[in-house]
Amino acid sequence: MTKPDLIIGTRASQLALWQAEWTATALRRAWPGLRVELLPLTTTGDRILDVPLAKLGGKGLFVKEIEEALLDGRADLAVHSMKDVPSQLPAGLALVCIPQREDPGDALVTRDGRRLADLPAGARLGTSALRRQAQLLHSRPDLHIVPLRGNVETRLRKLEEQALDGIILAAAGLKRLGLAERISEFLAPELCLPAIGQGALGLECRSDDERVQRLLAPLHHPATAIAVAAERAFLVRLEGGCQVPLAAHGSLCGDLLELDGLVASCDGRELLRGRRRVSKALAEQAGRELAEELLARGARRLLVAAGGPGETP
Structure with a gap:
């Protein structure tokens, strides 16, 4: 052979x-x-x-x-x-x-096609991402978050088997698998900022x-690489990962990079957001500076409370 x-x-x-x-x-x-x-x-x-x-x-x-x-x-x-x-x-x-990059955002999948605003008080929503949990609870503190792991097919099956009101998945994965029709709502980044590198x-x-x-x-694809580099610079400065609720998303418009970043408490009660708009040549610097801004505004305390790093170099 x-x-x-x-x-x-x-x-x-x-x-x-x-x-x-x-x-x-x-x-x-x-x-x-x-x-x-x-x-x-x-x-x-x-x-x-x-x-x-x-x-x-x-x-x-x-x-x-x-x-x-x-x-x-x-x-x-x-x-x-x-x-x-x-x-x-x-x-x-x-x-x-x-x-x-494919669609970087998150998507809501419900059993009956309802959008997030239409879910009843106390609705059971499946996700294991602290990032999603924190942001959803920030806007809807009445939600009951149910831990949900497994591949896309497993999570869609658990939506039915566990009688959940909805689950949150990456839009990119659903689109790539030809399951875009299952999406009830694309969550706006103002509501749920994507994971670093998502899509x-x-x-x-x-x-x-x-x-x-x-x-x-x-x-x-240089434009995608620049945006992702900015997001990962934000991650590196905060020493984050799956253990802490943080998010960042960069996008290029011509030679300008717009970068949004977020750090939150796990229960969503506290949420810090910031934005940078810079030349694409300063992408990684923008990620580090945005992280520094959030640290100065109290992000370190939130990270420590979530089990993340304490003092950073």
């Missing part, structure tokens, strides 16, 4: 496989004749579904086994959802390509693998 030119490591969920196959198709289109195969892997985050992510230790749970496959040579390329990628990468690996893919390879980096070059 002929060895493939490129092996893509990916999580084994339906959405992750869709994302990896999309990448493979884009590579074959850019490089006709390129032989690409997928290597599905089960990560720790996929195996442990009965514990909230905040208690498991953060984002690396969804990438660790895939990065190990890169480092030991079983895979040449990893395709991640950017919102799952920790701010620090293992030595020897690099994020070298960020393709064009974007991150293509990771060995930092010294110039062949793979050259193959990936046609898939890179």
Whole structure:
């Protein structure tokens, strides 16, 4: 059997496989004749579904086994959802390509098509993201948040099985799986600011693998990469992850970057938001400065209360 030119490591969920196959198709289109195969892997985050992510230790749970496959040579390329990628990468690996972003926002799925404002007092809403929980409770403190983990199909099934009034999912995942018709409402960023990197893919390879980096070059989308870099700079300065309720979203309009950031208490009673509008050349600086602004306004206290870092360097 002929060895493939490129092996893509990916999580084994339906959405992750869709994302990896999309990448493979884009590579074959850019490089006709390129032989690409997928290597599905089960990560720790996929195996442990009965514990909230905040208690498991953060984002690396969804990438660790895939990065190990890169480092030991079983895979040449990893395709991640950017919102799952920790701010620090293992030595020897690099994020070298960020393709064009899908819808970065969150979506409400209800059993009867009702929108958030139409849900009854005390409605049971499924999500395990502290970021979503905090923002939803800020606007609707009457809601009862039900922990909900698993892939997209599992969460949609639990909506029915647990008789939930609704669940919150990333709009990008529903769209990529052809399930956009299930969306009852696209949540505006003013109501629920997206997760850092949400809707974007991150293509990771060995930092010294110039062949793979050259193959990936046609898939890179500079505007998305700049926006995501600003969001991740915000994350790095706050030393955040799944354990704390924080969010950021950057968007480019010409040469200008607009970046919104948020830190909240887990119960949604306190919520700090800020915005920066700068030249795209200052994207990462804007992320750090926005984080500093929120820290000065009290974000450190909220992060500590949520189980995040204390004093930061």
